[in-house]
Amino acid sequence: xxxxxxxxxxxxxxxxxxxxxxxxxxxxxxxxxxxxxxxxxxxxxxxxxxxxxxxxxxxxxxxxxxxxxxxxxxxxxxxxxxxxxxxxxxxxxxxxxxxxxxxxxxxxxxxxxxxxxxxxxxxxxxxxxxxxxxxxxxxxxxxxxxxxxxxxxxxxxxxxxxxxxxxxxxxxxxxxxxxxxxxxxxxxxxxxxxxxxxxxxxxxxxxxxxxxxxxxxxxxxxxxxxxxxxxxxxxxxxxxxxxxxxxxxxxxxxxxxxxxxxxxxxxxxxxxxxxxxxxxxxxxxxxxxxxxxxxxxxxxxxxxxxxxxxxxxxxxxxxxxxxxxxxxxxxx
Amino acid sequence: xxxxxxxxxxxxxxxxxxxxxxxxxxxxxxxxxxxxxxxxxxxxxxxxxxxxxxxxxxxxxxxxxxxxxxxxxxxxxxxxxxxxxxxxxxxxxxxxxxxxxxxxxxxxxxxxxxxxxxxxxxxxxxxxxxxxxxxxxxxxxxxxxxxxxxxxxxxxxxxxxxxxxxxxxxxxxxxxxxxxxxxxxxxxxxxxxxxxxxxxxxxxxxxxxxxxxxxxxxxxxxxxxxxxxxxxxxxxxxxxxxxxxxxxxxxxxxxxxxxxxxxxxxxxxxxxxxxxxxxxxxxxxxxxxxxxxxxxxxxxxxx
Numbered sequence: 001x002x003x004x005x006x007x008x009x010x011x012x013x014x015x016x017x018x019x020x021x022x023x024x025x026x027x028x029x030x031x032x033x034x035x036x037x038x039x040x041x042x043x044x045x046x047x048x049x050x051x052x053x054x055x056x057x058x059x060x061x062x063x064x065x066x067x068x069x070x071x072x073x074x075x076x077x078x079x080x081x082x083x084x085x086x087x088x089x090x091x092x093x094x095x096x097x098x099x100x101x102x103x104x105x106x107x108x109x110x111x112x113x114x115x116x117x118x119x120x121x122x123x124x125x126x127x128x129x130x131x132x133x134x135x136x137x138x139x140x141x142x143x144x145x146x147x148x149x150x151x152x153x154x155x156x157x158x159x160x161x162x163x164x165x166x167x168x169x170x171x172x173x174x175x176x177x178x179x180x181x182x183x184x185x186x187x188x189x190x191x192x193x194x195x196x197x198x199x200x201x202x203x204x205x206x207x208x209x210x211x212x213x214x215x216x217x218x219x220x221x222x223x224x225x226x227x228x229x230x231x232x233x234x235x236x237x238x239x240x241x242x243x244x245x246x247x248x249x250x251x252x253x254x255x256x257x258x259x260x261x262x263x264x265x266x267x268x269x270x271x272x273x274x275x276x277x278x279x280x281x282x283x284x285x286x287x288x289x290x291x292x293x294x295x296x297x298x299x300x301x302x303x304x305x306x307x308x309x310x311x312x313x314x315x316x317x318x319x320x321x322x323x324x325x326x327x328x329x330x331x332x
Numbered sequence: 333x334x335x336x337x338x339x340x341x342x343x344x345x346x347x348x349x350x351x352x353x354x355x356x357x358x359x360x361x362x363x364x365x366x367x368x369x370x371x372x373x374x375x376x377x378x379x380x381x382x383x384x385x386x387x388x389x390x391x392x393x394x395x396x397x398x399x400x401x402x403x404x405x406x407x408x409x410x411x412x413x414x415x416x417x418x419x420x421x422x423x424x425x426x427x428x429x430x431x432x433x434x435x436x437x438x439x440x441x442x443x444x445x446x447x448x449x450x451x452x453x454x455x456x457x458x459x460x461x462x463x464x465x466x467x468x469x470x471x472x473x474x475x476x477x478x479x480x481x482x483x484x485x486x487x488x489x490x491x492x493x494x495x496x497x498x499x500x501x502x503x504x505x506x507x508x509x510x511x512x513x514x515x516x517x518x519x520x521x522x523x524x525x526x527x528x529x530x531x532x533x534x535x536x537x538x539x540x541x542x543x544x545x546x547x548x549x550x551x552x553x554x555x556x557x558x559x560x561x562x563x564x565x566x567x568x569x570x571x572x573x574x575x576x577x578x579x580x581x582x583x584x585x586x587x588x589x590x591x592x593x594x595x596x597x598x599x600x601x602x603x604x605x606x607x608x609x610x611x612x613x614x615x616x617x618x619x620x621x622x623x624x625x626x627x628x629x630x631x632x633x634x635x
Contacts, residue, residue, distance in 0.1 A: 059436060059439070061443070121616065121619075121620045122616065122619065122620075124620075128366075128367045128435065128439050129574075129619060129623070131367070131439060132367065132567075132570065132571075132574070132615065133615065133616060133619060135567070136567070136571075136611075136612030136615050136616065137612065137616070139567075139608070139609070139612055140609050140612050140613070143605070143606070143608060143609045144609075146605070147603075147605045147606075250563065254443065254447065257440070257443070261440060265436075291455070293447065293450075293451040294448060294451040294452055294455060296447070296451075297444050297445075297446075297447035297448035297450075297451060298444075298448055300440065300441075300443070300444035300447065301426060301441055301444035301445060301448065304430060304437055304440050304441040304444060305426070305429050305430065305441070308430070308433055308434075308437045308440075
């Protein structure tokens with residue numbers, strides 16, 4: 001029964017996303033469409049990063065590296081597998097959709113593996129050391145792509161044709177993936193595993209004393225977080241004709257950290273709000289070009305000084321609304 | 333053999349710059365347990381202060397005769413004072429308010445300060461690289477097949493001199509002794525009547541001044557400076573501090589020299605493309621094999 005209900009919800013969501021896409025493609029200028037897509041990608045990045053930085057209380061500032069692995073993986077395998085898939089099921093929209101999603105999944109798996117590779121040794125470290133190691137890895141990954149000649153090195157990867165990568169990324173796929181990842185991470189966070197992750201954040205030694213396999217869970221959370229950054233990277237890659245190593249510099253990692261912090265470390269709804277907020281403000285501030293990053297940095301400092309827990313703290317939006325309503329009733 | 337010696341010489345001179353910067357990281361970490369991410373930017377501002385100081389004193393006008401030594405020293409002191417003031421203001425405005433917050437809060441604040449200074453510098457000084465003024469005219473001479481320049485020698489001598497000065501300061505002066513006390517145990521030091529706020533301020537001032545000296549030497553060595561130079565160099569110096577054992581002053585010097593050597597040897601024998609990556613490879617290896625660093629002491633974790 002539940003299965004039927006869930007599939008019905010999924011189908012309804014899919015149809016409404018598709019309808020929205022048709023309406024948006026029609027009604028919005030390209031510039032706004034781009035912001036809407038970026039906002040969706042940011043949501044994936046922020047919710048993924050929040051799993052490790054917020055829920056588990058570890059601190060990664062190198063997630064741009066995993067995003068890069070996902071982007072390059074998806075772009076490369078998409079370009080190589082595209083003709084094969086079209087050959088099997090015939091060229092067309094269906095083949096494009098299959099190619100795109102297979103490519104995204106390959107990108108995600110590669111990013112997840114990279115996360116495993118980075119996480120397994122370094123998650124034994126705590127707090128600020130981990131931050132520096134992730135930063136270092138992010139840089140190593142970028143430098144490697146900068147020197148990978150079969151991926152275009154510093155000029156970037158644009159596929160095999162002069163037209164560049166096909167524009168697969170659409171509203172439907174971005175938000176479809178965003179919803180899927182949010183639901184997945186939400187369910188994980190409120191499962192027993194999720195509770196263990198929170199326990200690690202609150203007191204790692206106590207959690208270990210309670211027989212929580214802390215290292216294994218941290219590595220799991222880290223890889224999942226890296227994999228979602230990989231999906232975001234793949235979506236980002238097919239949004240434009242190509243990707244360059246500079247797209248994944250240290251600033252990109254900082255963007256992600258800002259998204260999570262604005263919303264409130266440990267809050268999924270906060271991460272969603274933060275992701276959208278950053279996409280919109282960065283675009284709005286584009287006219288202020290050179291002042292943009294100065295203001296951005298000041299914002300980060302002021303948040304830390306005034307409200308270090310972020311907009312929502314570690315609470316969730318529905319919970320917050322409910323408690324507000326509850327209080328209103330009591331006061332009556 | 334002579335290429336090897338050449339790389340070693342270049343590595344030691346670069347490494348002594350890293351060592352100067354690493355000292356600031358290690359001193360602040362020793363006292364506050366904070367990775368001062370903005371330290372790389374203090375180094376960058378120090379280099380710019382030296383640039384403007386030298387240009388202000390009319391360095392271009394001296395031509396082939398060269399900039400007089402006493403003016404070069406004025407430039408050095410000027411940059412060190414500017415950086416010290418900057419370091420103290422950062423501590424006062426950004427770090428002091430969050431000192432008792434959970435550890436991630438000051439870390440994020442530090443990242444924010446670092447980003448702010450980088451971008452403010454791009455606005456103020458323009459993002460384009462600038463050629464560093466000829467504070468020292470380069471003289472080359474050959475020594476057994478190795479090309480030695482007076483610039484490289486000066487870098488080495490100035491860096492060693494400053495480090496010796498720091499060592500004297502920490503070991504012999506009252507403030508230095510108080511710094512060691514605060515690093516060992518902040519609360520106990522306060523109970524002994526040490527003004528810990530003042531000592532923390534002094535630590536930031538000294539660390540930042542050394543970074544500024546590093547900035548000038550870096551400008552002389554690399555010829556060009558730009559507003560983003562603090563990030564990568566700062567990270568490498570931080571890795572140097574971790575390699576030597578963070579919180580350990582001698583370790584920072586050792587780590588700096590080793591990182592400089594590793595970088596030059598990688599650039600010389602492997603590929604210049606990987607000179608930046610090698611630092612992070614070292615960082616990861618050291619954190620896995622010996623997280624307390626080469627000269628660090630293992631401290632049991634307290635519950």
